[in-house]
Amino acid sequence: MKKCKKCLLREAGESVTYEEITAYLETISDLLTDKTTVEKRLEYCKNCDSLISGTCLKCGCYVEVRASLKDGACPADKWRL
Secondary structure: OOOOOOOOHHHOOOHHHHHHHHHHHHHOHHHEOOHHHHHHHHHHHHOOOOEEOOEEOOOOOEHHHHHHEOOOOOOOOOOOO
């Protein structure tokens, strides 16, 4: 399977990693923001040149985790919500 470099983990065929991240996020539900905010943030990430296979090259995080956190912030300051 060819890896998608400009995709989120859920889109790049990284199902085991994505499942682990989803399970982790369920354990910290009090720290998470709403789904609408998460999806808006991820749209910025999907259009960013620093996204490679679900990872931000600026900070090394999985963007799906950072985008889900209430206090999450884009290291390139692209989340202008």
